Amino acid sequence: MIAGSEMAVVDANAAALGVPRKQLMESSGNATARVARTLVDEGDSITIVAGRGNNGGDAFVAARFLEGFDVDVLLLGRAETIGTEIARENWAALEPADCRREEIRDSSGVDLGDPDLIVDAMLGTGVTGSLREPEATAAAAINDSDATVLSVDVPSGFNAESGTYPDDAVQADHVVTFHETKPGLPDLDVPVTVADIGIPEAASEFVERGDLLRLSRDPDSHKGDHGEVLVIGGGPYVGAPALAGQAALRAGADLVRVACPTAVAHEVQGYSEDLIVRPVEGREFEPGHVGQVMEFAAEHDTLVIGPGLGDSESTLEAAEAILTAFTGTAVVDADALELVPDIETEATLICTPHQGELAKMGGPSAEDWRERRDAVEEFAAELGHTLLVKGNRDIVSDGDRTRVNRTGNPGMTVGGTGDILAGTTGALAARQEPIHAAGLAAYVAGRAGDIVAEQHGDGLIASDLLEATPAAMQYDE
Ligand SMILES: NC(=O)C1=CN([C@@H]2O[C@H](COP(=O)(O)OP(=O)(O)OC[C@H]3O[C@@H](n4cnc5c(N)ncnc54)[C@H](O)[C@@H]3O)[C@@H](O)[C@H]2O)[C@H](O)CC1
Numbered sequence: 193m194i195a196g197s198e199m200a201v202v203d204a205n206a207a208a209l210g211v212p213r214k215q216l217m218e219s220s221g222n223a224t225a226r227v228a229r230t231l232v233d234e235g236d237s238i239t240i241v242a243g244r245g246n247n248g249g250d251a252f253v254a255a256r257f258l259e260g261f262d263v264d265v266l267l268l269g270r271a272e273t274i275g276t277e278i279a280r281e282n283w284a285a286l287e288p289a290d291c292r293r294e295e296i297r298d299s300s301g302v303d304l305g306d307p308d309l310i311v312d313a314m315l316g317t318g319v320t321g322s323l324r325e326p327e328a329t330a331a332a333a334i335n336d337s338d339a340t341v342l343s344v345d346v347p348s349g350f351n352a353e354s355g356t357y358p359d360d361a362v363q364a365d366h367v368v369t370f371h372e373t374k375p376g377l378p379d380l381d382v383p384v385t386v387a388d389i390g391i392p393e394a395a396s397e398f399v400e401r402g403d404l405l406r407l408s409r410d411p412d413s414h415k416g417d418h419g420e421v422l423v424i425g426g427g428p429y430v431g432a433p434a435l436a437g438q439a440a441l442r443a444g445a446d447l448v449r450v451a452c453p454t455a456v457a458h459e460v461q462g463y464s465e466d467l468i469v470r471p472v473e474g475r476e477f478e479p480g481h482v483g484q485v486m487e488f489a490a491e492h493d494t495l496v497i498g499p500g501l502g503d504s505e506s507t508l509e510a511a512e513a514i515l516t517a518f519t520g521t522a523v524v525d526a527d528a529l530e531l532v533p534d535i536e537t538e539a540t541l542i543c544t545p546h547q548g549e550l551a552k553m554g555g556p557s558a559e560d561w562r563e564r565r566d567a568v569e570e571f572a573a574e575l576g577h578t579l580l581v582k583g584n585r586d587i588v589s590d591g592d593r594t595r596v597n598r599t600g601n602p603g604m605t606v607g608g609t610g611d612i613l614a615g616t617t618g619a620l621a622a623r624q625e626p627i628h629a630a631g632l633a634a635y636v637a638g639r640a641g642d643i644v645a646e647q648h649g650d651g652l653i654a655s656d657l658l659e660a661t662p663a664a665m666q667y668d669e
């Protein structure tokens with residue numbers, strides 16, 4: 193089962209891995225034609241009702257594979273308004289095919305004739321809201337017709353995100369859907385064929401460019417909507433919390449506060465005027481600070497705890513108390529990691545160990561990345577938290593879903609890149625579920641490192657990654 197928006201991610205990842213959408217469309221159209229053939233007899237007539245998106249594009253391909261039948265293709269709108277290049281190319285490719293094509297200008301022009309089979313390719317996963325014209329009139333005409341109705345991907349008007357099926361949507365007799373079934377389709381009382389369209393397994397296993405599409409889904413946001421992050425760190429070290437805080441800002445958080453001991457507060461502030469510093473009295477965190485820190489924490493969407501904390505007994509005791517009492521989402525890094533296996537908490541934790549830290553947590557080790565992937569998944573399930581295990585291939589798992597990231601380069605073994613990753617994860621966790629926040633953060637930090645390495649090679653330093661982070665978050669085709 194895959195929701196429409198997740199399908200868009202996987203489909204873009206397939207393109208990033210070298211299987212372009214046009215190839216997927218060819219497979220979808222071919223699969224549609226194969227199912228259509230099982231629903232008609234020799235010499236039967238077929239009317240294809242196509243919209244201007246890629247759902248329509250699938251049906252233009254299907255029409256090519258249905259030569260020999262009596263096929264009419266009705267396009268809802270003018271050909272110039274077809275929304276994507278690949279759908280337009282497949283419309284043009286119908287020119288030499290043996291079928292009739294018609295552009296329907298408005299709802300008064302909707303005439304389906306009296307076909308044996310209607311292929312409903314008006315709208316797929318791109319539908320938003322209730323049907324507009326001329327789709328609404330066309331859907332009513334399809335529902336009035338005696339023909340068998342085969343819907344492409346989903347019945348037009350059906351919402352592939354929520355599985356809701358409005359009354360005015362097309363009532364399908366059969367659905368051919370692609371890659372995996374969609375939410376709600378199994379509940380329809382009609383046969384659903386799931387067609388393999390050649391999307392490689394790697395498109396869902398690896399975090400790739402398409403995953404960046406997850407970041408661009410909230411156009412109506414306000415200040416604060418992109419997250420307020422509290423970094424809890426510093427004491428023995430000064431740079432680490434400053435790097436984590438700045439990374440959270442570069443990864444899109446609206447406000448980042450750093451809680452750190454007064455001994456380092458001025459220095460942390462000195463690294464960046466964009467950070468808000470919330471000092472606690474002393475040279476390092478200790479149990480007496482917990483109440484104050486919990487008050488700060490309550491005002492934030494996510495915590496990042498660990499960068500530069502050090503590992504003194506009283507600091508770890510304080511960190512343990514904070515993690516135990518906290519009920520929100522926290523990224524746990526560095527010395528705080530070893531506390532996690534023994535902590536009982538309602539908090540949602542995203543732990544970002546390298547392999548040495550994972551071992552200290554009692555986690556598995558394996559040379560081969562596939563073995564490591566499986567072992568990390570098992571360990572995450574045992575912990576009940578999300579793991580982002582850093583390495584040549586980063587493994588991200590919530591115990592149920594597991595992803596692998598391949599961005600990054602050997603120059604990134606330099607100190608401080610872990611703080612950048614933790615801060616980036618904190619910012620993204622304010623907007624995404626933990627598995628996606630962790631996967632995207634690994635991808636973005638690695639890509640930022642790759643951008644910087646082009647200029648600095650192995651001489652890159654962690655703070656270089658800050659400025660490259662926004663570019664690393666950009667989705668480009
Ligand atoms: N994801 C994949 O791997 C593949 C999917 N394929 C097919 O492509 C569609 C999704 O295509 P998309 O272009 O994103 O969207 P649609 O065709 O569903 O529709 C977009 C089109 O519709 C207009 N629109 C939106 N809402 C409404 C409405 N309520 N009323 C009227 N019109 C509406 C919108 O403005 C756009 O113009 C997927 O389902 C598959 O069939 C490809 O085969 C490649 C592989």
Ligand SMILES: [K+]
Pocket residue numbers: 247312313314315316343344345346347348
């Ligand atoms: K459809």
